[in-house]
Amino acid sequence: MVDRHQRVDERIGVLGDPHADLQWIKLAIRNLHRAGIRQIHVLGDFGFLSTGSRHELDRLRLLTMQLESRDMFLYVTGGNHEGYPALQRLFPVDEWGYRRLSRRIIWLPRGWHGTTAVSTVVASLGGANSINRGRRNPSVSGHVATWHPEEQITEHDLEMLGSGPVDILLGHDAPISKAHKRHTARQRRAWTPDGLAYAATGQAMFHRSVHQVRPKLVLSGHYHHYLDTTVRLQPHGGESATVRSVILDRNRTAHSVGIVHVDQLEVDLRPALPPGLRRDRTPAGKGDSLPHRRR
Secondary structure, X not given: OOOHHHEOOOEEEEEXXXXXXXXXXXXXXXXXXXXXXXXXXXXXOOOOOOOOOHHHHHHHHHHHHHHHOOXXXXXXXXXXXXXXXXXXXXXXXXXXXXXXXXXXXXXXXXOEEEEOOOOOEEEEEOOOOOOOHHHOOOOOOOOOOOOOHHHOOOHHHHHHHOOOOOOEEEEOOOOOOHHHHHHHHOOHHHOXXXXXXXXXXXXXXHHHHHHHXXXXXXXXXXOOOOEEEEEEEOOOOOOOEEEEEEEOOOOOOOXXXXXXXXXXXXXXXOOOXXXXXXXOOOOOOOOOOOOOOOO
């Protein structure tokens, strides 16, 4: 048998954190379909599976119908707001390592690799450490609230990713860069020292993955902030390399939906792709939106 999901189209859609927003993701699917996209990759915090309740499974069926009617597939790179125990209980790993939430929604294993027809290599490494781990509770609106240790990137995950070079790395977390540090430094006072240290440990693990496979392009979510920057890799005893890091914003924001021209390593974030839905940005210090960075 052939693994059909290992073949990557020359153009794929990418989504920043959907957070179980069915209305938003349905419109994003529609817009990407109009642009000729058949494969969509979620960059973490899919959020549609928390406890595995009947309501959640019904919503997954509705989402599957949207995809099936357009002959599209949705691939999930896991984030830190996912119901990992329910995922593992309800959707066993198949012979290819996938967890099939439906005929059209495929949860990718950490370390997954795919290739285009001209052998451009795309890899996936989900997971990220929740900076708000100590205060995760059901009041966290629009997220899977309960913290699960499976969110963490492990040494085993890095082993599964391997050390062979890839062209594009899909993740939830992002590599460490000067521009990213400047953004997160403005929000440090909102978090506890333990939360900051825990999140930094997770990002360091993801940064190790970037050193391992040396992609030309990394696509991420997690931080609820759009950023397009470069990262300079300077490994000990090896050649330096420059990596482009693109972080998509979350659902209901302007830079949350994109098209990747995989073989050209280009990202199209045209304004017409995200749905016209918008969310209120709660001022710093109030509510669940404090602050708009990794959750």
